[in-house]
Amino acid sequence: MNISQTVERFKAYTDRFNAIHQALNLFSWDMAVGAPKGGTESRAKYVGILSAEEFSMRVSDEMKGFLDALEPYGESLDEITKAMLRICRRYYYAYKKIPVEEMREYSELLPRAEAVWEKAREENDFASFAPILDRIIRYQKKFVEYRGYEGHPYNTLLDDYEPGMTVEKLDVFFNRMKEVIVPLLKRIAASDGRQDKTGFVNRLVPVDKQRAVAGLLMKTVGFDLNRGMLKESAHPFTNDFGKNDVRITTHYHENAFLSSFYSVLHECGHAIYEQNKMDTIADTILDTGISMGVHESQSRFYENIIGRSEAFWEYIYNGLMEILGDDFKDVSARQFYEAANVAKPSLIRIEADELTYCLHIMVRYEIEKQLFSGDFDVNELPGVWNAKMREYLGVEPAADSAGILQDIHWSDGSFGYFPSYAIGNAYAAQILHVMRRDIPVENCVRNGDFKRIQEWLTEKIHRFGSLKTPSELMEELCGETLNAEYYAEYLTEKFSAVYNRSGVLILPRPHIRQNYFC
């Protein structure tokens, strides 16, 4: 067989497990948007089998054969084949050591766990979730042992979501963020109590109006509804089946319409990334975002950097008022902007403001790090959670449903995922810094020219899908990988601006080492 035949067969092979992967995606989507509860066990069986099929194909002797056969051709291969090989090789050597049977058991556990978690959260009953959570963590710990690790065991999981990320790098990152955020938050807390003037955000907005707002936002930022859709689920998320079918969800709270407002912008960021990959990689294993960190940089860019800017509120104000009608006619664009940027310690991560968000991630990061560094008692976790919330945010949940039970992530085994949110925020600030050199970002937003921003992101990031590694992408775009300083500067500037009008806060610019720039 000649090399091009081998490449063709290799690609066809990746297509086969990718189809199974997409089927699993669809089961996951289906369960989140309302599959019958009574079918949970049955679907767990199917999902378990299909996960094992995908897994077996990715760690099969046939895969090893392709890797070995194509290895010698290295640099002479086209970039698509090279990237596919990189991804397959990485997966093969990471997971080869996990027995298929254990992976199957584990995969069968997850959909059940999700149902248990949902019920536990509803009923504020951590004890009912604890046993299955314990099993998930023990499987993951066993898998890390099988897979091996360098430095901290948790590094193996971090690397799954952000290749190259380590506890060592994140400890530095979070320490720096804490240094900046905690004093900033204290100064804000001591300011004029603007949050008291933002009670209008809790006015009733019926779900049908919120749906119209979601429609306005999707249209504004350019989420293509011919190749996507919006549905409702308990926890907002994005699910992509390749660039031509990208689905997002939101959750409407009648007395907190900004919750869905920002969820939609957040998921649109993920979705626009997925929808704008180059056609040559459509429906292949490269037709998906490069890493969770880069993914979150895009969602945070749309949610926070665009969506929480004063320019955005100036632009969106009229369209929004047409939908909200008289109920909000006493509220100005500036007031919406300020309300969207109230910084205040709170309990729920997905409702947290941009400033305190990072601290919520720290709580989870530190717990996960600890879970994977030695033995643990799952029953102690709520106590640990609450103590850390008190320490970093100064607030403590009265109920676990507003504490350790709030996130879906652990029920689906996504340990190592949470830090991506903070990494994404930091990347977003780094990307903004570079984008500003090319285009007048604030003006584009103020004038509703989101197409220009999207085209820049497509050119620099979106089109590549998984062709590049995150470090290649960030290095080429920004001249460096993760650097806390841009995010620190962004937060300081932003919250100084928000809180400055009242004259209370005047913050110094943080020190940025100019040699980090590209």
Place this chain on the structure above:
Amino acid sequence: MNISQTVERFKAYTDRFNAIHQALNLFSWDMAVGAPKGGTESRAKYVGILSAEEFSMRVSDEMKGFLDALEPYGESLDEITKAMLRICRRYYYAYKKIPVEEMREYSELLPRAEAVWEKAREENDFASFAPILDRIIRYQKKFVEYRGYEGHPYNTLLDDYEPGMTVEKLDVFFNRMKEVIVPLLKRIAASDGRQDKTGFVNRLVPVDKQRAVAGLLMKTVGFDLNRGMLKESAHPFTNDFGKNDVRITTHYHENAFLSSFYSVLHECGHAIYEQNKMDTIADTILDTGISMGVHESQSRFYENIIGRSEAFWEYIYNGLMEILGDDFKDVSARQFYEAANVAKPSLIRIEADELTYCLHIMVRYEIEKQLFSGDFDVNELPGVWNAKMREYLGVEPAADSAGILQDIHWSDGSFGYFPSYAIGNAYAAQILHVMRRDIPVENCVRNGDFKRIQEWLTEKIHRFGSLKTPSELMEELCGETLNAEYYAEYLTEKFSAVYNRSGVLILPRPHIRQNYFC
């Protein structure tokens, strides 16, 4: 390996392709309830690959190995294993001869065809559907050649949906039905024009009220919403993922609420069948209805025999009026009953009355039979369709969207399926005949004791899933297989009763050969 190990491995193997089958089910469900249009091609790729995977597994050497290894144990195996072997053997020897690559191409074609059909129907443009329909038929004809056939080539396809069914049997069946229905219809047409008094069925009923009606009906007949759901799609259907997840759809027409009313009852019939299989076969390849004919007997039982009876209208009337409110307060239960049983030639199969329904099926049966008996020109089909409609029903569609484009079936390659509807009607009448010996059916309906009916059906039919063949089931239950006479008698009695009050129609009982009875 000992026999019980081989059986275990065989069952695990069937579980694997069943999981892929369920994934394909889910893609199909997802596309019908509103997947993004732009993703059609991408999903076609995934569906094509997964169909090929399922197909390969069902005709693999490994499957042949199981069949050969277990063959010698024949009658000594438990009934579940035996039924699984029967199904796998049947499939293996039927499809082994179709090349995997052609099956893959064909499977990729179908989701595209469905999208093309939907658009063609909307735009009344048969020409845009013709090329892809032509390709589907030519694939199916080629497959029949590969598979072989006895007698008429179409027999192979009939057998897919109703094992043992042939053109020879159906010609007899349809000829008899024509003999009974055509004169009955003529006498009704010459009657007092009751249909003129049923204009209330076109009064506006907003979709939210129709949803409430659907809820009432599902609750009434016992469709378990913990293990099922109702959504909307262009064409109502039932989709099951095993007994614990059974989904139905309907389509609401604001000015024809009885359309959804009877769709829901029809799909509930399918769904109740699926939900009431025995637990020991849950989530296996036996966890599905035995044949399309038996399936349709259940849907028609709920839709027509129960739902279009005077007893049902007496029972449901009060609950329905609570939802419909004052808009229908001038309409009595008897008037609803009569309106639900207006017999009148019409264009659309799924809106057709119980009496003329069979003629709609005849039109499709004869066209399909002809398509598979020699060459054909797809462009001539609308003309053939219209001519047959004129001949049997005396009406002719002005537009193909109300003619040959009305059904989804050909776009998904389901040739041989349509006759099942008529077979199902006939089976339903045969089953009613037997049921009446055990329980007072009309009284149960009048008193809302649908549980007793459902329990009888579960005991005699539902619980077996695919454990028995349709002929075994019908022989054991009724002492005979397909027999047109019960259905002929049922229709004659029913429509005599409906049209009798006005004194116009007095119909003789048809001749039934008593020795057909068990």
